[in-house]
Amino acid sequence: MNEKAGEILVAVAGQPNSGKSTIFNLLTGARQHVANYPGVTIEKKIGSFYSNGDKVVVVDLPGTYSLTSYTQEERIARDFLLLERPEVVVDIVDASNLERNLYLTFQLIEMGLPVVLDLNMVDVAKRRGFEINIEELSRQLGIPIVPTIGNKGRGKNELRQIIHSTYKNKQRITPLRLDYGGTLEPILKSLEEELSGYPRLMEHYSGRWLAVRLMEGDSEVQRLVQQQSQRGEDILDKVARAREHFIRDHKKSPEKVIAQERYRVAGKIVENCVKRTKPAPKTLTDRIDKVVCNKFFGPIILAATIYGLYQLAIVQGYKLAEYTWPLLAGFRDFIALFLPSQGFISDPILRAMPLGVIDGIIAVLNYIPIFIILFALIAILEDTGYMARMAFILDRVFRYFGLHGHSVLPLILGGVCVGGCAIPGVMACRGIKDERARMATILIVPLMNCMAKIPLYVLLIGMFFAEQKAQMMFFISTITIIIALAVAKILTLTVLRKKESAPFILEMPAYHLPTFSGVMRRCIERVWLFVKKIITVVIIVAAIVYALINYPGLNKERDAYYKNQANQAIQTFYEKMGDNSPYTKVLSGSKLMEFTTYWDGYKKARMGAKTEQAKQTIDQKFYSKNPEFFKVVKRGKYELNGKKIVDKMPKRLRKPTGSYLKQGRSFEGKEGKKLSHQVI
């Protein structure tokens, strides 16, 4: 880490569902940003706060149950702790799930890092009848403990204070040293001694931790030892022999004994420090799950949830987009003002290209209202704990195709039923822990029926199957899912075969009411991430597509042909108008082009207007801009200040202007329109 003077690096670790992100937000407030860990799609949140004049930089590690090298999250959390050596590690522990959470605490302590234990959600634990003796717990673990209630903001200052004082008094803390029992300890001890002869290893890692990990058969640590010292092979040989002997003598692997001892000690500590004040009450979670995971009601509730997600995000989001679209269009027109004016049959590059790119961007930004609602709803599903139930109910279906229970949300967002969007779909794939299933899901999400594909479906169905519209739409949306699932199956059997696959084993967390700020924060974070990504991507793609469409361009003959046609159109127009028309002057020469632009602008403005009132304002505006043009546009009949005016003069013009100018209609935005269709 780029450790600057006066900056204290703190890592926030903890098991999933321990309220880790709530505490991270509590500690850092709005002062945070999101990045990615190098090479992976896992979010890295970094925030900071000031304590006693020092800047404390806080990094949110992925939530993990353990710190082995079997999953990406665990490797990332572990590498951060080992390589960046944070000054303090805050371990977030769910107070009502102490035993399992201590399993991770032991591993953090073993790494030789100063650990502060944040006993979170103490209110829930109390409600469930747990009385935790915090002083005793702190004494037995040998580390400072702060009780907090993350979602209510309790314990923030105490936690900040203890982080700072732990940083100052590191040396005075002597945490618990876990004893792995008579069978393993002698081996660990001799390994530790052996390892102490390798100064390069000792510089970065705790000898005890290395010894334990090596005995557990951790492949990453084996590689690390090999890399860091020339005689690494000797140690690995020794470890391999020791493991072999151990398994032969005790009929079980060292990692089993290690896990068992950790849980034994955790159980003992819980026994000593936690009192049950009342028998375990039947929790609300139990009662909800009885219905939500029920054979009969479960699928119904799931379908209703998915339907609700659609209704709120896609349907309501589209309605919202109707309000935001004029803003975006206005922005485009505003930019257009500063660009060279349009030509009769083709626009100058300085106009067409920027407008093409802007069209591409606003076409995507148009979906933002939908995304805001969608991301907020996803955050709610995640925070309440319903997401785990969705996976539980549907895993059986998806597993068959090499996917995962968690694939359901990305696929829904991508458009299992008609009208989703691949972007939030792919973004939601982060939640899938199984790498193979995650890759397969990411690859098939774009095959779903996203909103931009619907117009094409409608067009095709209208052209070829006009009589069976509904059935065909149903057929298309069903066949896409079948094809996508088949593709997933093929992918997992071939290209993705070698990708890591993780066991399903999924915690079913207790239901929680999500907090408004937590949901909004996640929603805004994701929308912002999306906007940043999409703008850069769209700019590049739009520019490339523009180039592909326009170069090498028309050959000379075709170019001449179109120019000729344009000239003819103008010629015919003037001829039809006749020599003695009063408008010959108004529409002569370069004014004709000016008029086309004017008319175009008028049509656009009228399209946006909904009420009669608005239409009149527009008329007024255009009239004052150019009354002569206005008369032609209105074909002589118009209303002004409530008065109906019929101008007889342009009567002869009516037909010709209409049909001929339509032929020579503005091509402005032609590239843009093409582009926006290409991009989406």
Add this chain to the structure above:
Amino acid sequence: MTLDEVKIGQECSIVDVQAEGALGQRLLDMGFVPGTRIKVIRNAPLVDPVEIFMKGYFLSLRHVEAKAVEVVLL
């Protein structure tokens, strides 16, 4: 017997975990160590996976994974 054979509502105690590598380690990490008591809560609507209660929390796992856990009924 193995955990996948335990009926809904029955309680059992873990004897051993017969799995290596990622699955084995994951089971150990989640608390599948000898002596741990497990109560089988329910099957998913499509029978698989199964939800269990142990060490104060709820967990779901697939039947193939549950097969690796050797138990005795209580």
